[in-house]
Amino acid sequence: MSFDVCIVGSGAGGGPVALTLAKAGYSVLVLEKGPWFTEKDFFKDELACCLRTVFTPNLRDEPHVVEVENDKGGWTRHSTYNSSWNFWNGNCVGGSSNFMSGFFHRLKPVDFRLLSTFGPIEGANVVDWPISYDDLEPYYHKVEHEVGISGKVITHPYAEPRSPDFPYPPILEHPIATYIDETCEKMGLHAIPTPRAILPYPSLGRNGCTYNGYCGSYGCASGAKGSSRAALLTRAVATGRCEIRPNTMVSRLVNDQSGKVIAVEYYEQNGKQKRVEATIYVVACQAIETARLLLRSTGPCHKNGLGNGSGLVGQNLLFAGGGAGSVHLSYAKFDKDKIRNFGPFINRTLQDWYIIDDPSFGPRQKGGIIDFVHSHPNPVARASRQLQGTNGLIWGKALKDKLKAQFTEGTYIKIEAFCDWLPNSNCHITLDPEIKDKWGLAVARIRIGFHLRNLQVGWHLAAQGAEVLRQMGAEDVISFTSGAPPTNLVAGTCRFGHNPETSVLNVDCQAHEVDNLYVTDGSFMPTGGSVPYTWTIYANAFRVADRIVEKLGGEKH
Template structure:
């Protein structure tokens, strides 16, 4: 039987790009269906209002809401549609707007249950694969996407086949050496943060321009290793990959055998189209992937495609952790150091993983910890100025606001702490279909319940406090640290966890659906636990791994 394409991929971000790239390079025909438009470097100018306050790269919530359930004071759940978990609605997805912190998972992350035992109220399981199985693909991402960094020995360093990164660290701000000096005095091991950013032109892309506008912004030079810039451009250049933007997939059509036979989607004009392939890959990010599978009912899939276990949409993961900041006041430093601190553009680019496993009797039994990254506050002035309006006793205005703004922008730079730890999978953090509310295509929208485990907060507070100690050692003032149960809206995983048992997982170890022989899921949905780092590098690596499995299934 002939097909339109060998492989159809829904979604073009970190989960879809490696599959399209690998399959097209291997000689197979590929179509990528992307819900959003196709932006290029010329579209990513640094307009703070257009980018970050007006949602230029995400859907209009009036047309495509997501219903969020939050726990109320009585232990029940209240609904709101004001949250936005849409990320990067365009070719390349949210990888266009990442900060590019590319930490690997570590061997311990694959065996949390075996290593530390169960956590009451959390659905912890071991992964069906090991770090050693994924390591070659971490290495592949370094070279194909372009990862910069420098290997530094530290207690929780993961094993790797390459002695160092293929690209040296991007240019670092002088604050980096202050962190190094403070950590040396404290007996800690500061490491350069691996970044999916090219320090100089390579791989057909330009190097970093060091304008400071990185996280939440698209890269105007192509230095950032987005799926679009690093992979899809090359996939299309083979002549064997089509990317169809503005293609809203509404359903995966499946027949009496349970297999997918076609994809239905709406084009930019609102016309319904159809395409078929031998193999289908879903990579829409965890929430929308779960929604699409739940929408795709059929004769053998009454409760949603691949949902015989009832686990599609369950075990939704975010990133747990904490945060903090401190200011390095110019008044405390020599004129020479002040000139260094005034430097603008280079990255602080430092991280700590000394507490990736916490072995502190004062805190409790030996348990999984996390990663602390040190970064600049984002340079966008409108958002920073707006935040100064809020004071401890209410709204600040008049001369008090002017003085506060002057101090904030002119008396010394802030250093920010971002601490990452595991978000424990819990029964009350999941995705279902809303029974009443529909989007502009008449499809039920995602209903997202945001329960969380207290362990997220405990580890987050611990890590943030350790980061704050480093800031104080550096001489920072106005140091704060905290943790919150509210999830970050840009770090999503879970909902289609992989495993060996079809009763307790949606996908097998190769990320192929247990119940659907021609369906793979390659975004972060496959992850049963998320680790203590941002997810993107692991999603990239796993997608390259799964691409090899798809090649094997298709045959050479």
């Protein structure tokens, strides 16, 4: 049997395409490497979510190889097996969107025009996007309704132009939000309720948030979180025209003399190899695995990887730049009953430094956002962080005293600062020539070079956030930055653009060189903006889905 569209990957990049095409009357097949969990499989179990490999592959079977710069200016390599790195973010139907905290921001108009607004940056491959904010705005709006986004529009200097207010009011907030609001008002800053892909009450056939305090890293048991699975794929399947095949690992996109894709080859769980055909093929495996799949899908017209005539597949990998910080709110100083209250998010973001226009910092330049969150409540993770002392491991009574203080003497708040991860020639994916996964396929080798600007801006933003909390009365205030990437925020590797020599995809996210191949995850982004990617990935995937419907001849009725 042949399908109209075959989508590889079921996360935020795959879901919108599956739903749009199925609703338009086309037959859709979604191939997902991991299993198909539902709300009935999600519990607040730290072992399942975070300490064992239930929702991500075992790194013994499927590692990545990481390259980091060493002191001598060379690159040191290691396998993620038995290291603290893990670049898998959720291998199951719905992908990593199952495990996000729904912390959603749009890009702003300036993010589509970084090069023309601020000029080139030495050592960074900054370019303008081939589309503008206005092209994507209707789709950001669409996501608010299709996925379900709660929030409140607040006027501030860097607010993006947008359609009317959010379809859902903000979710409930932690009392600490009030302290932050009061402090920000005194400081002339604009604390805004963080938009969330979380329903505050039952709607769209899903339940509302239960506010039990365990959200990010956990699958949502109520369905309130707008994962690709809960919000989109369930509806796509209900049309009767979308089939999801879990536990299928795609090994290759088979392509012929014409340069087009003619089939997908995949492994079933039992190791059996299968093949399936479609008219249009869509890849959405998250940036790293998308590039890896294209690079290994060579063919008569694609010697260096599918659609890789530009040599740019795998290049300009993006994470999120930024800084972080932490503070302690002691029960001696703050009302214990109020701040110990546990469940809702603090839910406050500052965007006052989206552009940094401060001569003491440097020329006018792109900044980012600051977010205030509770330290993640996972107790084993919190406790494990107390094990390392300055002179070795801590155990015995010393460990117990440290645990007691950490858990019972106050609340820890984190500052998260996000800025652009500048695309650069030392941040990319290639196929590792030595290490193979359990199917015998070359694993991705990930080189993680970062631009110094990430650190400067990240440091500046984290310090601003720390100052807000210091003014609020927090203690033990520390803020810092690091070149280490957040491995759950990934984009780039197949940048889109007008010129086939300098980009992989065209403006419709169709491969320049492969007429029936589209890429709809975060891979298309040439620059990342300074917010988490998911809303933009959803919006762009809905935009590309409309183009695919047009290409297939419009809606079937």
